[in-house]
Amino acid sequence: AQSVTQPDIHITVSEGASLELRCNYSYGATPYLFWYVQSPGQGLQLLLKYFSGDTLVQGIKGFEAEFKRSQSSFNLRKPSVHWSDAAEYFCAVGEGSWGKFQFGAGTQVVVTP
Amino acid sequence: GAGVSQSPSNKVTEKGKDVELRCDPISGHTALYWYRQSLGQGLEFLIYFQGNSAPDKSGLPSDRFSAERTGGSVSTLTIQRTQQEDSAVYLCASSLERGAGTQYFGPGTRLLVL
Numbered sequence: 001a002q003s004v005t006q007p008d009i010h011i012t013v014s015e016g017a018s019l020e021l022r023c024n025y026s027y028g029a030t031p032y033l034f035w036y037v038q039s040p041g042q043g044l045q046l047l048l049k050y051f052s053g054d055t056l057v058q059g060i061k062g063f064e065a066e067f068k069r070s071q072s073s074f075n076l077r078k079p080s081v082h083w084s085d086a087a088e089y090f091c092a093v094g095e096g097s098w099g100k101f102q103f104g105a106g107t108q109v110v111v112t113p
Numbered sequence: 114g115a116g117v118s119q120s121p122s123n124k125v126t127e128k129g130k131d132v133e134l135r136c137d138p139i140s141g142h143t144a145l146y147w148y149r150q151s152l153g154q155g156l157e158f159l160i161y162f163q164g165n166s167a168p169d170k171s172g173l174p175s176d177r178f179s180a181e182r183t184g185g186s187v188s189t190l191t192i193q194r195t196q197q198e199d200s201a202v203y204l205c206a207s208s209l210e211r212g213a214g215t216q217y218f219g220p221g222t223r224l225l226v227l
Contacts, residue, residue: 043204044218101156103148
């Protein structure tokens with residue numbers, strides 16, 4: 001069965017600084033990988049996804065993620081965070097033929113002035 | 114177009130009562146998911162519907178939980194004899210593509226069992 005690990009429960013970053021959120025997965029085949037964001041009081045919104053092809057994917061709000069098969073990782077990055085990026089971020093892995101998703105426990109991002 | 118809607122947005126109930134949570138997926142989406150998000154926890158998969166296929170109920174925590182999807186559209190999650198540990202936000206998502214397509218989430222139903 002697949003699993004997803006987000007090692008960092010909580011990250012504090014200064015506005016304007018870079019951000020990297022870690023995600024490691026365990027899955028036998030090439031997974032479908034996703035990053036979602038949940039802002040306070042909001043539903044989950046898709047930031048980006050990887051199915052195949054270019055391992056560096058661009059998403060909304062200036063986020064990008066890189067799929068590294070050798071490290072079983074799909075880390076999310078943003079070069080310069082904005083106060084509005086304060087939210088909880090979830091990595092997810094899906095099984096292509098089945099559709100079931102496994103979500104990580106989430107990383108809470110706090111942005112300081 | 115309209116997104117995924119859920120009702121009610123908040124529900125307070127007494128221990129032992131039954132509750133029904135409703136999800137209206139995006140029109141045309143064949144896949145529908147229910148998740149539970151407890152305070153400080155990630156998303157816990159509950160059940161998955163895909164078209165007319167038998168649902169995947171492997172995530173339901175107990176036989177007090179059940180769900181149905183009528184006409185391939187609206188879904189209802191029912192929790193019987195609620196317990197305090199059932200308190201959580203229940204999220205519904207729908208997806209257009211078969212398989213691990215992008216899921217679009219509703220705003221959730223916040224359930225509090227007293």
